[in-house]
Amino acid sequence: MVKDHPHRSKVVVVGGGIGGLTAAALLARRGYQVSVFDQAYLPGGCASSFRRRGFAFDVGATQVAGLEPGGIHHRVFEALDMPVPPAAPCDPACAVYLPGQREPISLWRDHLQWRQERQRWFPGSEPFWQLLQTLFTASWAFQGRDPVLPPRTLKDLVGLIKALRPDTLVTVPFALSTVGDALTWCGLGKQENLRQFLDLQLKLYSQVEAADTALLYAATALGVTQAPRGLFHLEGSMQVLPHQLLRGLQRWGGKLYRRHRVEQILVTGGQAQGVVVRDLRTGRTWDEPAQEVIANTTVQDIVQLLGEAAPRGYRQRVDRLPPASGAFVVYLGVKAAAIPPGCPPHLQFYYDPAGPIAENNSLFVSVSRPGDGRAPAGQATITASSFTDPRPWWSTCDYPALKEHYTQTALARLGQFFDLAPEHLLYHEAATPRTFAKFSGRHQGIVGGIGQRVATFGPFGFAQRTPLDHLWLVGDSTHPGEGTAGVSYSAWTVVEQILS
Numbered sequence: 001m002v003k004d005h006p007h008r009s010k011v012v013v014v015g016g017g018i019g020g021l022t023a024a025a026l027l028a029r030r031g032y033q034v035s036v037f038d039q040a041y042l043p044g045g046c047a048s049s050f051r052r053r054g055f056a057f058d059v060g061a062t063q064v065a066g067l068e069p070g071g072i073h074h075r076v077f078e079a080l081d082m083p084v085p086p087a088a089p090c091d092p093a094c095a096v097y098l099p100g101q102r103e104p105i106s107l108w109r110d111h112l113q114w115r116q117e118r119q120r121w122f123p124g125s126e127p128f129w130q131l132l133q134t135l136f137t138a139s140w141a142f143q144g145r146d147p148v149l150p151p152r153t154l155k156d157l158v159g160l161i162k163a164l165r166p167d168t169l170v171t172v173p174f175a176l177s178t179v180g181d182a183l184t185w186c187g188l189g190k191q192e193n194l195r196q197f198l199d200l201q202l203k204l205y206s207q208v209e210a211a212d213t214a215l216l217y218a219a220t221a222l223g224v225t226q227a228p229r230g231l232f233h234l235e236g237s238m239q240v241l242p243h244q245l246l247r248g249l250q251r252w253g254g255k256l257y258r259r260h261r262v263e264q265i266l267v268t269g270g271q272a273q274g275v276v277v278r279d280l281r282t283g284r285t286w287d288e289p290a291q292e293v294i295a296n297t298t299v300q301d302i303v304q305l306l307g308e309a310a311p312r313g314y315r316q317r318v319d320r321l322p323p324a325s326g327a328f329v330v331y332l333g334v335k336a337a338a339i340p341p342g343c344p345p346h347l348q349f350y351y352d353p354a355g356p357i358a359e360n361n362s363l364f365v366s367v368s369r370p371g372d373g374r375a376p377a378g379q380a381t382i383t384a385s386s387f388t389d390p391r392p393w394w395s396t397c398d399y400p401a402l403k404e405h406y407t408q409t410a411l412a413r414l415g416q417f418f419d420l421a422p423e424h425l426l427y428h429e430a431a432t433p434r435t436f437a438k439f440s441g442r443h444q445g446i447v448g449g450i451g452q453r454v455a456t457f458g459p460f461g462f463a464q465r466t467p468l469d470h471l472w473l474v475g476d477s478t479h480p481g482e483g484t485a486g487v488s489y490s491a492w493t494v495v496e497q498i499l500s
């Protein structure tokens with residue numbers, strides 16, 4: 001981060017998700033006059049929480065990367081001069097149950113323990129994991145030098161070249177490879193349980209299954225789970241993260257306007273000039289001028305907000321994106337007796353091995369820990385999410401029936417692992433793509449970014465610098481993609497570009 005830059009240029013941030021709040025707070029810290037408008041009542045978007053009957057449910061994100069010293073959230077809080085919210089490492093990061101298995105594959109944080117675990121489950125796969133480790137080490141060091149990806153100006157390109165080191169060269173031959181390619185080179189193309197494991201894990205981070213996930217992206221997504229990095233479980237609830245960013249924003253003079261929807265981005269002569277805001281409580285609308293506009297939206301939504309002002313090529317690129325995924329999530333409040341002893345905090349289940357995991361064929365489950373602030377004493381929360389195509393949720397003529405069907409399927413599946421006897425199940429609620437569209441403002445309730453295929457990741461993805469001057473995109477549609485750590489990187493890079 002460059003040195004302080006005290007002046008009062010005005011910045012408007014559309015959306016107070018983790019990406020928007022991070023960019024806003026860092027710019028406020030540098031002396032900018034920052035206003036964040038969020039259509040929701042609580043900021044945090046997909047990484048927020050809601051309360052019901054004494055339970056705190058995390059809406060979407062439940063695990064956080066980048067909280068360790070040197071990690072992106074840690075760097076952000078340091079720059080804001082704010083404490084890092086308390087969190088405990090998840091070890092294992094996840095316990096993965098493949099179809100028909102009673103014992104999970106545990107993604108341990110310790111390198112040696114994880115190595116022993118994977119050798120036990122996937123004999124002969126070590127060359128594949130060693131390749132991932134080599135690529136991870138080089139890519140991580142490169143990312144730590146904060147390159148702007150994809151580069152859009154000469155300055156970005158110079159910065160990118162400066163971030164290269166001899167060790168980065170090892171990644172170059174793999175820039176266009178997928179995980180599927182690497183499995184084939186290592187003679188593992190037919191190892192079914194390894195493919196299933198990778199499909200489950202990678203789909204969480206990359207939105208696509210292993211065969212199509214860009215290899216360099218996969219190396220990073222899987223590599224961050226090991227010490228000294230890792231995935232963390234926040235004390236209290238996920239809301240602690242946006243809340244602490246909000247405190248950072250306010251501490252440095254920035255403002256968050258809740259229940260304010262931005263309806264249009266104003267553009268004159270190829271340059272963003274401000275936004276049209278509606279106060280959802282009063283219905284009043286007005287033009288809010290700004291020198292810089294940062295959209296913490298999906299790339300589909302930034303095009304909507306630009307309307308006629310969206311450059312044609314940009315709109316066409318967005319239109320050509322493969323369909324994005326949605327999420328179906330059930331939130332359960334249970335008695336502690338429902339949770340098996342020694343239950344890991346995060347689990348994954350894969351149901352029909354013949355089917356893809358893209359459509360309601362897996363569950364990612366997060367369980368609260370005693371005393372972590374999410375449930376009263378003697379009780380717990382269980383949050384379980386699956387992937388779903390958002391389109392049928394909008395076209396169905398019987399939405400309540402579809403929602404009920406998904407809910408009952410999820411409850412039946414969860415009942416195979418947890419004891420969900422009626423006396424243990426105290427509360428349940430579900431969220432569909434329609435729910436996500438309403439509460440996170442995301443187009444059709446799509447989640448997780450544009451997918452980390454070779455054609456859309458890193459250098460080939462959407463830049464934070466849009467084709468319109470003074471208009472920036474932060475969030476999971478841009479590099480390095482989904483997750484609170486990913487969107488914080490995108491915010492950090494936007495701030496660096498604005499400052500310079």
Ligand SMILES: Cc1cc2nc3c(=O)[nH]c(=O)nc-3n(C[C@H](O)[C@H](O)[C@H](O)COP(=O)(O)OP(=O)(O)OC[C@H]3O[C@@H](n4cnc5c(N)ncnc54)[C@H](O)[C@@H]3O)c2cc1C
Nearest residue numbers: 015017019039045046060061062063262441475476483484
């Ligand atoms: C089910 C699920 C599970 C997940 N699990 C994890 C996990 O365990 N770990 C992890 O790191 N990540 C996880 N993720 C991904 C992670 O939550 C997201 O990638 C990340 O939070 C997205 O942040 P963002 O900054 O892009 O903004 P969003 O979260 O999309 O927030 C955007 C904000 O902008 C506001 N907004 C949108 N449009 C407007 C408008 N026009 N005017 C005003 N306000 C607007 C919204 O109200 C919202 O607050 C999960 C996601 C889901 C859906």
